[in-house]
Amino acid sequence: MSAAKRHFFICTNRRPPVSPKPSCAPNGSEDVLFALREEREKRGLSADILITATACLGPCPSAGATVVVYPEGVWYSNVTVDDVTELVESHMIEGKPVERLRDPLYS
Numbered sequence: 001m002s003a004a005k006r007h008f009f010i011c012t013n014r015r016p017p018v019s020p021k022p023s024c025a026p027n028g029s030e031d032v033l034f035a036l037r038e039e040r041e042k043r044g045l046s047a048d049i050l051i052t053a054t055a056c057l058g059p060c061p062s063a064g065a066t067v068v069v070y071p072e073g074v075w076y077s078n079v080t081v082d083d084v085t086e087l088v089e090s091h092m093i094e095g096k097p098v099e100r101l102r103d104p105l106y107s
């Protein structure tokens, strides 16, 4: 068994509605997680790409999800399902981060 080439971490944290701080699950992060996994399967990348749901990663964007990709250590914020195809084709397959989605404070 060979090591995976890349590991995607997607925050699926959900805070109570009364919390003043936003969280990723109400912003659709579970849809991002499922769409990434579906694309990975469709493209036959299961042996090369790991995808893991996580608790809060820190940035807590007000829209979309936080996604972190290793080994590059790239942090994305405000990721939605509309961004998944570009993330897959650019970063998952080609290894090129999607600059417009990078978190300016964490990357």
Ligand code: FES
Residues within 6 Å of the ligand: 011, 012, 013, 014, 022, 023, 024, 025, 055, 056, 057, 058, 059, 060, 061, 066
């Ligand atoms: S709740 Fe997702 S990064 Fe904090």
